[in-house]
Amino acid sequence: xxRFISAIILSAxxxxxxxxxxxxxGVGVIIGEPTGISLKVWQTATTAIDGGLAWSFGSNSKxxxxxxxxxxxxxxxxxxxxxxYYGPGVRLRMxxxxxxxxxxxxxxxxxxxxxxxxxxxxxxxxxxxxxxxYLSFNAGVGLRYFF
Numbered sequence: 001x002x003r004f005i006s007a008i009i010l011s012a013x014x015x016x017x018x019x020x021x022x023x024x025x026g027v028g029v030i031i032g033e034p035t036g037i038s039l040k041v042w043q044t045a046t047t048a049i050d051g052g053l054a055w056s057f058g059s060n061s062k063x064x065x066x067x068x069x070x071x072x073x074x075x076x077x078x079x080x081x082x083x084x085y086y087g088p089g090v091r092l093r094m095x096x097x098x099x100x101x102x103x104x105x106x107x108x109x110x111x112x113x114x115x116x117x118x119x120x121x122x123x124x125x126x127x128x129x130x131x132x133x134y135l136s137f138n139a140g141v142g143l144r145y146f147f
Contacts, residue, residue, distance in 0.1 A: 022046075022072070022083075022111070024146045026118065030054060032140025034064045040118075040144055046072045050089070050105070062095030064138075068105050083109045091126055091138075101128035103138075116146040 026040040036054025043049060050068040055061065068089030076084035089103035107122030121141050128134040 024116075026144035026146040028142055028144030030140040030142035033058070033138050034062075035140070036064070038142045038144055040070075040146075046074075048072070048085075050087075056093075056095075062093050064091060064093050066091040066103060068103060070105065070107075072109070077108070081111050081113065083111070085109060089124075091128075093128075098131070099128040099134065100130040101126050101134070117143060118146065119143050 022045055023042045025042075026038075028038050030036060030038040030052055034052075034054035034056040036052055039051045041049045048070045050066075050070050052064070052066045054064045054066075056064060066089055068087050070085045070087040072083045072085045074083050085105070085107050087105050089105055091099075091101050091103050093099040093101075103124050103126050105122055105124050107120055110119045112118070119142070122139065124138040126136045126138060128136065
């Protein structure tokens, strides 16, 4: 994983003058609970679809898949490179006890000025609905490269 992150950062420096984007498709990593691959596709200048395929490294390891509809608000943080976002989503957790639920994402994006990269931090309350009702939380930081 270190090599993958290093390759993304090196690519950003080699690309030099490209500006960070709020358009296009991004792929990268998310580190936290769970840890894995993050994807983001911008729909408009303020909305995007986000997805992840990740693994929980806890004592009861599980595969997670999530998809979210994100709404970005540039006026909340008053900093040009930071954007607050939120939105609804779904999560499927597969392992010893499979679960399906809904997510509520709260996060902050940082857009690099000289590279097509974004960095993000998010906190996600989850309400599992199947096979029973359970409340849990995920959180993570990540880095994505946009093309």
